[in-house]
Amino acid sequence: MESSVQSLGRSQPSRLLASGLGWRRRGVNIVMTTLIAGAFVLAMIPLFSLVFEVAKRGIPGLSAEFFTSDARGVVGGGGAAHAIMGTLIITGVAAVISVPIGIMAAIYLNEYGTGRLRKALTFFVDVMTGIPSIVAGLFAYALFEIFLGPGIRLGVMGSVALSLLMIPIVIRSAEEVLKIVPNHLREASYALGTPKWKTITKVVLPTAFAGLVTGVMIAIARIVGETAPLLVTTGVVDSMNTDPFNGRMQNLAVYAYNEYRSPGVMKQAAYDKAWAAALTLIAIVMILNVAARLVYRRYKTEIR
Amino acid sequence: MASVDTTTNAGQLLAAASGGRRRLGDRVFSRTAILAAVTILVLLAGVAIFLLSEGYPALTASAADLPEGKTFLDYVAPLAFGTVLAATLAALIAVPLAVAAALFITHVAPPRIALTLGYLVDLLAAIPSIIYGLWGIFVLGPKMVPVMKWLEAKLGFLPFFDGPASVTGRTMLVAGLVLAVMILPIVSAVAREAFAQSPRRLQEGAQALGATRWEMIRMTVLPFGRSSVISGAMLGLGRALGETMAVTIILSVSGAVTFNLISQANPSTIAANIALDFPESSGLAINALIATGLVLFAITLVTNMGARWIIARQQGE
Secondary structure (H helix, E strand, C coil): CHHHHHHHHHHCCCHHHHCHHHHHHHHHHHHHHHHHHHHHHHHHHHHHHHHHHHHHHHHHHCCHHHHHCCCCCCCCCCCCHHHHHHHHHHHHHHHHHHHHHHHHHHHHHHHHCCHHHHHHHHHHHHHHHCCCHHHHHHHHHHHHHHHHCCCCCCHHHHHHHHHHHHHHHHHHHHHHHHHCCCHHHHHHHHHCCCCHHHHHHHHHHHHHHHHHHHHHHHHHHHHCCCCHHHHCCCCCCCCCCCCCCCCCCCCHHHHHHHHHHCCCCCHHHHHHHHHHHHHHHHHHHHHHHHHHHHHHHHHCCCCC | CCCCCCCCCHHHHHHHHHCHHHHHHHHHHHHHHHHHHHHHHHHHHHHHHHHHHHHHHHHHCCHHHCHHHCCHHHHHHHHHHHHHHHHHHHHHHHHHHHHHHHHHHHHHCCHHHHHHHHHHHHHHHHCCHHHHHHHHHHHHHHHHHHHHHHHHHHHCCCHHHCCCCCCCCCCHHHHHHHHHHHHHHHHHHHHHHHHHHCCHHHHHHHHHCCCCHHHHHHHHHHHHHHHHHHHHHHHHHHHHHHCCHHHHHHCCECCCCCCCCCCCCECCCHHHHHHHHHHHCCCHHHHHHHHHHHHHHHHHHHHHHHHHHHHHHHHHC
C-alpha cells in the first residue's frame, strides 16, 4: 500500500515535487529511511559478533573431558561436568518450585481472582519482575543465613534465588495463554454440569497446554544463564556435587566467570574453558528457545 | 430433583445433585490457587523483611567497623552514582537505536520478513549476561581502545572524554555500550508493540495527502508511540540499573566519582560491587553489601513503578 502511494507520486510529478521543497522532502525521506535501516543493522551487529566469537573461541575448549570430568585437584586441566550437572540440578529445582506456584497463581488471577488479593498480586508480580537478579541472590542468602548461620552456600539456595526471578515470568506467560482460552468452552462445560475445578483441569488447562509448556521453557531459558544470584548463594567448587541440600554446587555460568576471573597459571586453557562454558550455555538457551517454538507450533490447540 | 424449590439457583442445584464430593474438589482447588497467590505475597514480604533485617546492622554501625572505614552513606553514594551513570549512559545509547529498530520492523521492512527480524532482536534478550561480559572484555573492549583514543584527542575538552584514555578498554563507555545492547530488546519490544498499533487510518490519511514515509512516521506513528517509548526506556533503565555480571567483568573500578567515561578509574556500581566483594566478605561487610542491595532495589523499584504508571495512564486514556 505504501509503495503504491509513492509510485503514484513519482509517476505524476506534482507541483510540490517539482518545486525545490519537494526535492528537500524526498531527500529527508531517503536520509531518514536509511538511518532507520542503518540503526537496525547496527543493533544486529553485536548479536552476530557475539554468536560468532563465542562459537570461534568456545570450540577449542570443547572436548570429551570438558563434558565428562570435574576439575578436582587438577591444575589447569579438568572438565566442567560438575558445572553442567550443577546447572541442571539448580535450574531443575528452581523449575520444580516455580512452575506449580506460577501456574496456580496464574489460574487464580484468571479464573478465581477478585478484589484486593487479585489487585495486590497483579501489582506485586510487576514488582517481582523488576527485582535485580543480584538482589534475589542476596535474599536467598539472607533467608538461609538466619537459619543456618553465616557463610552458608547450598545448591538449593541458588534454586530459591532463581525461583524469585522465574515465578513472575511463568505467571505472566501463563496468564496470557489462559486469557485466550475462549469463554464459550468454559460455559459449555458448566452447562454439562461439570464443576469449576474439573472445568479448569479438563478443559481450560488442556486447551492452553502448548502455550503453558512454551512459557515454562522460555522462563527456564531466561534463568539458566543467571550468574550473579548464584555467585552469592551456591559458591564456587571444583568437584561434582549432586546434592542440592549439602555443600557448594558449581554451575556453568559461575564456572565461566571463575575461569575468567582466576585463570591460574595456565591462562589460555582457563580462558578456553570459560568460552567453552559460554558456548554450552548459549547452546542450551538456543535449544530451549527453538524447542519452545516447535512445541507451540506442533501442539497448539486450534481455537475457533 | 422435582422437589427442589424453583428459586434455588443453579449452583445449589448442581451441588445438591452430586453431593459433597464435587464441592470438596472445588474447595480444594480454589484454595490451592489462593494459596499460590498468597505464597507469592509472603515471598515478597520475606524479601523485604530478610533484606531489611540483614541490612539494618550496617546502617547503625560506626564507620570504623564498615568496609573502607566509611559511614554507610559515604560507602553507598559513589556506588549509587556509578550505577545511575552506567544505566543512564546505556539508556541514552539504546533508546534511539531501539526506536529506530522498532520502526524498521513495523514500517520499513517488508512485512514478510518483519516477524523474523523481530525474533532476531528478541534473541539479544536471551543471551546470558555472563556472555555479554566476556564479549565486552575480550571483543568489544579492545576494539574500542582506538575509538576512545580518538575521542580523547578530538573531544577531550568535554568532561566525558577527559582521558587519559584506557589502553585495556575496561571503561564506563564500554560497560555502557554493552548494557545498551542488553536493554535494547526490551525497549524495542515495547516500542514495536505501540508502533504496530498506531491507527492505520491516520497513516493512510497522511499518505493520501502526499506525505512521504518519513513524514507519515513523524506525524502519525511517533506521536502515537511516544509515551510507550518513554515507559519502555524506563523499563530498560530499570534493567540496566540491576545488571551485574557484564559490569563486574568489564569495568575497572577505583571508587572515583567522575563523569570521565574513557579512563581506567571508574566508579563501581552497586550490583558489581556486591558480586566482586561478597564471596570474600564476612561479618558486617556482608550486612553492608546487603544494605546496598536494598538501595539498589529501591532505585529500580521507583524506576519500574514510574514506567508502569506511564503505561497505566496511557491505557486509561
